Amino acid sequence: MTDPLPAPAPVPPPSPQERALALLWGGDTRGSRGPARGLTRERIVEAAIEVVERDGPAAMSLRRVAAQLGVGVASLYTYVPGRAELEALMLDAVAVGPTLPHEWPGDWRAKLTALAHDDWRQLRRHPWVLELGAAEQVPGPNMLRWLDSALRVFDGTGLGEAEKLAAIEAVDAYVRGLGRLRGAGESAAEAAGREGTDADTGADTDTRERDDALGRLVDFDRYPALRRALAAGATPYAGAPFEFGLQRLLDGIEQLVIRRSA
Amino acid sequence: MTDPLPAPAPVPPPSPQERALALLWGGDTRGSRGPARGLTRERIVEAAIEVVERDGPAAMSLRRVAAQLGVGVASLYTYVPGRAELEALMLDAVAVGPTLPHEWPGDWRAKLTALAHDDWRQLRRHPWVLELGAAEQVPGPNMLRWLDSALRVFDGTGLGEAEKLAAIEAVDAYVRGLGRLRGAGESAAEAAGREGTDADTGADTDTRERDDALGRLVDFDRYPALRRALAAGATPYAGAPFEFGLQRLLDGIEQLVIRRSA
DNA sequence: GTTAACTCCGAACGGTATACTGAGTTACGA
DNA sequence: TCGTAACTCAGTATACCGTTCGGAGTTAAC
Numbered sequence: 001m002t003d004p005l006p007a008p009a010p011v012p013p014p015s016p017q018e019r020a021l022a023l024l025w026g027g028d029t030r031g032s033r034g035p036a037r038g039l040t041r042e043r044i045v046e047a048a049i050e051v052v053e054r055d056g057p058a059a060m061s062l063r064r065v066a067a068q069l070g071v072g073v074a075s076l077y078t079y080v081p082g083r084a085e086l087e088a089l090m091l092d093a094v095a096v097g098p099t100l101p102h103e104w105p106g107d108w109r110a111k112l113t114a115l116a117h118d119d120w121r122q123l124r125r126h127p128w129v130l131e132l133g134a135a136e137q138v139p140g141p142n143m144l145r146w147l148d149s150a151l152r153v154f155d156g157t158g159l160g161e162a163e164k165l166a167a168i169e170a171v172d173a174y175v176r177g178l179g180r181l182r183g184a185g186e187s188a189a190e191a192a193g194r195e196g197t198d199a200d201t202g203a204d205t206d207t208r209e210r211d212d213a214l215g216r217l218v219d220f221d222r223y224p225a226l227r228r229a230l231a232a233g234a235t236p237y238a239g240a241p242f243e244f245g246l247q248r249l250l251d252g253i254e255q256l257v258i259r260r261s262a
Numbered sequence: 263m264t265d266p267l268p269a270p271a272p273v274p275p276p277s278p279q280e281r282a283l284a285l286l287w288g289g290d291t292r293g294s295r296g297p298a299r300g301l302t303r304e305r306i307v308e309a310a311i312e313v314v315e316r317d318g319p320a321a322m323s324l325r326r327v328a329a330q331l332g333v334g335v336a337s338l339y340t341y342v343p344g345r346a347e348l349e350a351l352m353l354d355a356v357a358v359g360p361t362l363p364h365e366w367p368g369d370w371r372a373k374l375t376a377l378a379h380d381d382w383r384q385l386r387r388h389p390w391v392l393e394l395g396a397a398e399q400v401p402g403p404n405m406l407r408w409l410d411s412a413l414r415v416f417d418g419t420g421l422g423e424a425e426k427l428a429a430i431e432a433v434d435a436y437v438r439g440l441g442r443l444r445g446a447g448e449s450a451a452e453a454a455g456r457e458g459t460d461a462d463t464g465a466d467t468d469t470r471e472r473d474d475a476l477g478r479l480v481d482f483d484r485y486p487a488l489r490r491a492l493a494a495g496a497t498p499y500a501g502a503p504f505e506f507g508l509q510r511l512l513d514g515i516e517q518l519v520i521r522r523s524a
Numbered sequence: 525g526t527t528a529a530c531t532c533c534g535a536a537c538g539g540t541a542t543a544c545t546g547a548g549t550t551a552c553g554a
Numbered sequence: 555t556c557g558t559a560a561c562t563c564a565g566t567a568t569a570c571c572g573t574t575c576g577g578a579g580t581t582a583a584c
Binding site: 033035036037038071072073074075078 | 559560561562563564565566
Binding site for chain 1: 284399406407409410411417423429431432434435436437438440442475479480485486490493495496503507509511514515
């Protein structure tokens with residue numbers, strides 16, 4: 001009762017994470033036969049982004065993407081293994097602005113400030129990344145290019161390598177976290193309306209409406225400290241002004257830089 | 263052709279946001295007739311949380327929640343208007359730990375550190391809040407109770423009301439943002455295994471696996487700064503150590519406190 | 525006792541992602 | 555040159571999803 005045939009392939013099943021990685025990092029392994037392809041991965045990602053920006057993240061579906069391209073749903077599967085992987089591609093596509101942090105003028109603090117602002121602007125322009133990217137961040141080429149550039153912002157400071165990385169991710173975490181507290185961000189129309197003004201409006205109309213409804217329902221006498229803050233004009237859960245927390249964080253990093261260069 | 267009857271009810275249609283708010287803040291307006299109710303809203307929320315923690319956020323569905331409770335799907339709609347509102351209830355249910363920040367010992371910095379740690383622990387224990395709460399944060403009773411308590415942490419410092427609020431939200435944003443960069447957090451089994459140890463493991467098994475796959479695919483010569491960081495032992499996109507960014511942020515807030523009390 | 529309000533739920537509707545199958549198209553290898 | 559293998563594409567099928575509808579049973583108010 002020998003068993004001459006070992007298990008044919010003890011290869012672990014490719015996890016969705018690994019599939020997304022392989023997809024993001026190229027590795028095109030298709031032959032050359034068959035009819036010419038009518039689409040490209042880039043066109044699909046582009047169409048998907050159009051759909052999600054027009055109809056919102058909840059309405060994003062492969063069917064709509066296919067319709068946008070004038071193609072059957074099943075056709076997409078020859079270019080992209082599934083929805084999750086498409087989302088990873090979309091995220092990487094909008095991950096980075098046109099220029100890179102280390103190329104910007106000024107010292108590290110100026111660059112880091114600009115980095116945060118750029119991140120913030122990107123997030124407000126594409127609010128859906130917060131809803132789409134919930135699953136997990138699979139690092140793609142754009143993200144790594146950005147991260148590499150961001151690390152170089154700290155060239156010349158005495159910070160350790162791990163500290164540089166941690167500082168970048170702290171700023172990134174703050175920006176993204178605040179974007180989430182603030183809610184979905186402004187509409188595309190809004191963004192187009194004041195393109196580039198970069199204003200830090202304390203609260204938009206939606207949050208104002210919600211606060212009104214909240215004020216009608218809640219007895220704020222039960223929350224004295226909150227009541228005081230409200231009376232002073234602060235607007236909770238609208239997201240605090242972006243700049244405040246950023247400057248505090250940068251102050252803290254600056255303290256460390258000074259300590260390290262001493 | 264007079265028109266003696268004005269439009270009967272110019273009441274605007276209740277938005278989903280307002281429905282969720284009304285739901286979170288009580289306002290039970292049901293009559294007393296009809297058969298006794300077999301369920302409660304609390305039981306439903308509890309069951310939903312069980313489902314999401316067992317099967318993951320993607321598998322959360324009203325049908326599963328109903329099955330978990332041994333009732334038909336449609337029955338849920340007598341207690342909860344829809345899925346969005348149920349999610350709001352779930353989020354508020356796990357929003358706050360057993361004790362409140364202002365009751366903890368120490369000065370404001372000690373309390374704020376504990377607040378961040380508590381927030382972090384809560385996030386790692388219920389990672390799904392990051393995926394569920396994507397839509398929008400509708401503040402419920404627990405959240406406001408927590409926020410009120412958090413504001414009182416700054417009692418005695420010279421900070422302005424808006425500054426207090428902004429500081430709280432900055433810390434909160436940092437913690438949640440880092441939770442997202444890190445990925446979904448640890449499994450329930452993990453959490454149970456080292457209950458309360460609060461260790462800051464740099465990277466878990468999942469991220470290690472992903473990094474291996476990444477290393478195989480990516481030519482890091484194209485990312486010199488990143489390569490240096492990696493060589494120094496840093497692990498990108500695994501989330502930097504939680505403590506680093508937190509202490510930098512707290513340092514920055516401390517500077518402001520000192521300035522304000524001068 | 526009648527009735528109106530209420531709970532519960534099976535069934536159905538329109539939507540989703542994905543798998544499967546088959547037909548049509550292309551280019552390599554003999 | 556031409557058969558055939560490899561490939562693209564789409565229609566159909568499956569298995570879910572949230573939500574609605576209508577009916578049957580139950581209770582309190584009148």
